[in-house]
Every structure is written in structure tokens, then in C-alpha cells.
Amino acid sequence: MKPTAIREPAATGIVVAGLRKRYGTTPALDGMSFTVRPGLVTGLVGPNGAGKSTTMRVILGLDAADAGTALVDGRPYRSLRRPLNHLGSLLDAAAPHPGRSGRDHLLWLAHAQGLTARRVDQVIDQVGLTPAARRKAGGYSLGMRQRLGIAAALLGDPPTLMLDEPFNGMDPDGIIWTRRLLRSLAAQGRAVLVSSHLMGEMQDIADHLVVVGRGRAVADAAVTELLAAASGDRVVLRTPAAAHATRILTRAGATVTATGPHTGPDTVTVSGLPAERIVTLLGGNAVPFTEVTAHRATLEDVYLELTRETVEFPTSPQAPR
């Protein structure tokens, strides 16, 4: 064995570097790399089949990668002695036994980590599952099962949490509750990784986004950065004299297109000129217009933009912009 480098002091969070994995001939991960930092909610988003769940399974040591490393607190998950004290996780496909009560499910998990029943009751209370704790998990609704899964993730009071599609099947109350919980966990200084195939779910909770497509990260940036980059300087212009306006604005250096985020009759998208300049130009040339709006991108736009080329099964050959 090669002599190992000096151990990094208390490297918390998750570091994924160059993960590759094939299932048969299908590449599932193709150089996946990103970092999940303390104090932030990091969103892992991408279309179904992009490699989100596979990445999480590799981080958790359930699946082995063909190449690359995934470290939790600086170590591979499978080498952790009390893993739930390092990383709490919620996996979509790890259901409790239907004949065991929610409390007993948490109890055996606690015993596996040398924790006591008192800690179990604490997390049950924290996720609001106390009334149903002694009922069989088979009778739980999807939302209750998710709460049970979150309770399991919180059991070891870990500095890092990882949740795969936590909003799936939750009612609106549950979604709001989960969002608040994740925000508060990050505010306590924990690293939180949340995956979703719906970008809209990330809008209000994520600080940082890792957008994945075809087994790799196609974007890894702060949410504010991504929004700023996607908004560009596009302005939506509504005018009954579109042809005239286009001539004037093009002469002033702008690019005008008939399509854009807000399409409709008499609507064009202008880029390359600020909104105020457009208003001045149109007014000076007596071109009538009814609306000039600086376009604000949503994460949904960012996502569509980034994943357009990487979606495995696009619904139409040319996805509309």
C-alpha cells in the first residue's frame, strides 16, 4: 500500500470526485464531481436517469464505483464505525418492514449505533410522528413514511444529511415542514444534500445547486449566480409595431427574436440593451409599445437550459425554448 497523505483535519461534508460507474453497457456515472459544504442546502437536480440516486448510493457505499472517490468527513462511508453519526440519509428505496412499528424501526437502527430509546423518542417528536409511532409502518401514508425516514436520518445527530427526493408523495403541509426543517438544519451549520427531479422544489430551499445530466455535473454554482447568468439581459417587449421596433433596436446593437420566455402575438425578446435604453429608443422614434419587462429567470429556466442537451428521453425532438 502507498503511504497515505497526512489526514485532513476534520474535513466535514461530502466530497465526490470523478465517479464513474456502468451498469452493463449503460454508463450511469461519467465523471461525477461536486462538494457538499457545511451550512448550506445543496440541491442535486437533474432529469430521471441522470445519476442522482446512483451518486447517493455510491456515497453511502451501497454501490461501488468503477472509478473515483466519494468521501464522508474525509473517509469512505463503509469505513465509518458509527456511520449514522457522520451522515444521515433518506433513500427512496429503503422501506421499513410493514409489520414493524415506526418506533421499533428506529429502535433497531438506534441499537445498531449504540444509541438508546430516549434518542428514538426525541427524533419521533422532532418529526411529529408521536401519535403514529407505535402503529405498524405498513399502514403509514407516504408522507408519514417520509417523516419516519427523516427521523432515521436525524437519529445520529449527524453533521451531514442527504435526502433522495424527500418531497415525493408529501402533502403541501409536509413539503413546507420539510423545507423549514432542511433550512434550519443548514442554519445549524450542517451540510445538507437534497435531490429532486423538480427544479421548482429547489427554488426556496437550496443555496447551492449541482445540476446533473448524463452522469456528470453540468453546473455547480450558487443559486444566485445561476439565476443571474440565466437571466442575461433579456427584455420582453410587447408592441403592435414589432417589425419597426426590431429595425430600430437592431440598428442600436440589440438582438431581437420573436421567441423567448414569454411568447405571444406582438411579443419579441430583446437582448443586448438595457430596458431603459429600449424605452428611450422606442419613444424617440415614436414606436408604440404596451410593455417592456426585464426578464427574470426562474430556476426552472436555468434547469431547462442546462439539461436540454442531456435529457435521456426528450419528449419532443426540439424542446421549445
Added chain:
Amino acid sequence: MRSALHAEWTKIRTVSAPLRLLLGGVAATVALSAAAASVATCTSPTCGGDPTRLSLTGVILGQAFVAVLAVQVIAGEYGTGMIRTTLLATPRRTVTLAAKAVTLTGVVTAAGTVAVLGSLLAGRFILPAPSPVDGPALRATVGSILYLTLIALLGLGLATILRDSATSIGTVLGVLYLFPVLAQVIGDPQAQRLLQRAGPMSAGLAVQATTGLDDLPIGPWTGLAVTAGWAAAALFTGGLLLHIRDA
């Protein structure tokens, strides 16, 4: 390892199926043993030679319950997906399997003891010539309990390899009952003897014999060692596959 054991023990006692299977196994063992003792024709004072073995007939049925329980211990987790939670809590997979094996050994030994002693007791009441309490009888008693435990470990190993409840139960029962059936069908006495020596059930149950040891296809302890070999091979292969496969 202590934590993993504690977790497995909590798992097995917090669902109802294991207890029901164990109770069912005890009841089936004692019932079949009693039935066998009742229908046995006793012309000679020693009841055809081996009253101890006759009293322990029910083990043939009881082992099926034990095998199903053993399979459920791991294949049941694959069925629900809970195996992932198990491996998240105890990522060292050989430790996970060892904890399951130890827990299973404990509960099956306890239930097996009750079933075997119950069968012997029933035999004592029913048979006109009760089984003696001597060395060979003690061997048959302890050997039967060990046999049930080894069948549990064989079931656990096979289920770790196969990961599916139905397939595993079919396979373990097939492995148990196929050799005796084949031995019946095959005419060649040489091949018959070989099958009886190789099968985990026919070889292992030789430990129940107290008389006529020279006529057995395999010695009592050697026979039980064959069963142990099956269990060890299944557990080893299962452990290896569990270690290298994606969960």
C-alpha cells in the same frame, strides 16, 4: 459487532413472523414425532431397534419452519428494501451477516431444544418401550438441536446468495428434500449411498441413530459435519457476494 447484534435481536423480536415460525416449528416437530411414535408397530421390546430416532422424526418437518425463518431474516429485507437501511447502519457487511447468523443461531437453538425435548418426552409417553437415556441418546438429542441450527445457517447463506424469499425457500427445501427423494428413485445402490452421504438432510440426520450404526451410510458425527459443510459453504459464498455486490 455488539451493536450489530443488538440491532438484529431488536429486529427479530419486534415483528411477529419469527416467533410464529418458531412456535409453529416446535408444534410441528412434536406433533409429527408423536404421530410417528403412535403409528409405529412395536413387536419387539425395543420397538424395531431405535426408539430415540423414531421419537425425533418430527425434525424432518420442523426444519422446514426453521429454513423459512432463516431465509426471511435476510431475503425479507431484500423484499422490502430494508437491507439498504441495514447496510447504512452497519456498512461492514461481513459484520452484518455475522450478526444475523449469531442471532439466528440463538433463537433456533432455543426453539430447537424445546422441540427436540418435547418430541422425546412425547415418545416416552407413547412408545411402550421408552428410549433409554444413555450416550447415544444424548448424541441424538444434542445432534438434532445442532442439526436444526445448521439448517438455519444453510438457509441464511442461500438466501444471502439468492436475495429473494420465494426462490430461497424453494432452493433450501429443494436441497434438503431432493437428495432423499433422488436416493429413493435411483436403483443403483452405490449411487444411492453416495447421495445419502452428500445430502445435507440425509447425512445430518444420521446423528439421530442410536443403534445399528454400522448399517448407516455415514457415521453420526461425520454426517452432521456434512451438513455443517453445506452451511459453511453457503454462508461463505453468501458473505463473499454480499461483500462485493451492489446492494
